[in-house]
Amino acid sequence: MQSKTKYYEEKETKYIEAKCNVCNKKRDFAEVDEKKEYTRGIPRKKAHWICNSCKRKIKRKELWEKVKGFMQASRIQTAPFAAAVIYMAYLSGLDKQMWLNIILPFLGGLVHMVGCIHNSIIDTVMGYDTKDSNKVHGYTTGVLDAKKHKKMINWIILVFAVILSIIGVFGANNILSLLGIIFLVVGGYVYNNISKQTYFGFIPIGVSYAGMVLYGFSLSHSTVLLIDLFPLIIYVMAVTMIQIAFWGELKDMEYDEKSLVKKLGVKLENNYLTITKKFDIMYFTFRALSLSPLIVYMVLTHDPNHIIQTVHLSLWMFVFVLIAFWLNTKIFQFKEWNRRKIFLYINFSEFLFIFLMFPFFIKWWIVFVILPVSVGLWIGLNKLLWDDYVQKT
Numbered sequence: 552m553q554s555k556t557k558y559y560e561e562k563e564t565k566y567i568e569a570k571c572n573v574c575n576k577k578r579d580f581a582e583v584d585e586k587k588e589y590t591r592g593i594p595r596k597k598a599h600w601i602c603n604s605c606k607r608k609i610k611r612k613e614l615w616e617k618v619k620g621f622m623q624a625s626r627i628q629t630a631p632f633a634a635a636v637i638y639m640a641y642l643s644g645l646d647k648q649m650w651l652n653i654i655l656p657f658l659g660g661l662v663h664m665v666g667c668i669h670n671s672i673i674d675t676v677m678g679y680d681t682k683d684s685n686k687v688h689g690y691t692t693g694v695l696d697a698k699k700h701k702k703m704i705n706w707i708i709l710v711f712a713v714i715l716s717i718i719g720v721f722g723a724n725n726i727l728s729l730l731g732i733i734f735l736v737v738g739g740y741v742y743n744n745i746s747k748q749t750y751f752g753f754i755p756i757g758v759s760y761a762g763m764v765l766y767g768f769s770l771s772h773s774t775v776l777l778i779d780l781f782p783l784i785i786y787v788m789a790v791t792m793i794q795i796a797f798w799g800e801l802k803d804m805e806y807d808e809k810s811l812v813k814k815l816g817v818k819l820e821n822n823y824l825t826i827t828k829k830f831d832i833m834y835f836t837f838r839a840l841s842l843s844p845l846i847v848y849m850v851l852t853h854d855p856n857h858i859i860q861t862v863h864l865s866l867w868m869f870v871f872v873l874i875a876f877w878l879n880t881k882i883f884q885f886k887e888w889n890r891r892k893i894f895l896y897i898n899f900s901e902f903l904f905i906f907l908m909f910p911f912f913i914k915w916w917i918v919f920v921i922l923p924v925s926v927g928l929w930i931g932l933n934k935l936l937w938d939d940y941v942q943k944t
């Protein structure tokens with residue numbers, strides 16, 4: 552009984568009632584806190600009265616800002632598409648394993664995120680992203696320290712390469728998987744370090760994506776038929792290179808100095824966009840050419856007993872290309888510069904060109920699972936990270 556009374560007395564003397572500066576509710580503040588403030592000889596100001604539940608809320612918010620900044624810098628919203636491509640390459644093989652079926656989509660997404668974090672760090676440290684107000688991520692907003700992370704990221708890339716190699720050992724084709732990792736890492740590393748200082752950044756990034764596909768492919772193909780491998784790799788390379796060389800540069804027109812698009816005469820003056828015939832013709836020529844690996848593959852693998860499959864593929868391709876080209880002509884008609892709107896059109900046309908290839912290599916029902924999941928994640932993550940349906944990177 553006596554101990555209880557003592558406890559009560561202790562409580563009475565150690566707490567002071569005051570209004571919390573954040574929630575404005577009357578709270579008991581421990582005198583201990585006040586003593587802490589006095590240790591530096593500075594009296595505690597009224598503004599410092601913050602109750603414990605508000606303190607926890609502030610801490611949670613700070614943590615979320617960091618996580619959000621990290622997700623933005625890793626371009627997690629497009630990770631589902633990169634993961635889908637690597638997964639498709641894997642699913643196209645016969646020597647699949649249950650554990651790979653499960654971990655590969657996540658691994659593919661992580662590979663994309665590590666590459667993009669590296670890109671965000673380099674572009675921030677070099678000053679490109681900080682002067683570009685369109686680039687909103689943890690390193691440009693300052694919640695993450697680019698200079699500090701620049702030292703760590705190389706180790707993370709190395710660790711990742713080792714993890715991919717170990718998984719590759721258990722895959723179907725060790726040599727091919729090692730080759731894939733080398734292309735993926737070297738291509739990505741070179742791209743991230745030179746992309747802003749050269750016109751030809753689209754080459755290393757194309758090599759990097761080819762490596763990614765090669766890696767996914769190697770895990771399930773103990774016997775490699777070139778007719779299965781080449782159309783897939785060439786198409787992915789072409790899509791990546793066109794995306795970076797044309798659209799990637801167009802969306803960054805406001806700030807990019809070394810731009811292939813500007814070399815083709817495209818101008819942005821007084822918020823007015825002029826897209827030249829030269830750009831127009833170059834784009835559609837390369838786009839049309841990029842479809843040839845798929846057409847060649849369809850013709851060469853055509854099964855006379857399953858004509859319906861070829862008909863379905865042709866129809867699918869026709870519809871996707873039609874919608875994508877319509878979106879592209881819309882972009883070419885833009886007059887007033889509206890980055891958000893242009894970006895939205897670019898994104899949708901690119902998704903169409905990515906998913907266009909899927910049923911050529913994997914079963915239809917899987918395509919109809921992967922497609923809505925990827926697009927749904929992309930929309931949801933954009934909304935979460937930028938409160939918009941278009942990413943700000």
Ligand SMILES: [Zn+2]
Nearest residue numbers: 571574602605
């Ligand atoms: Zn409070």
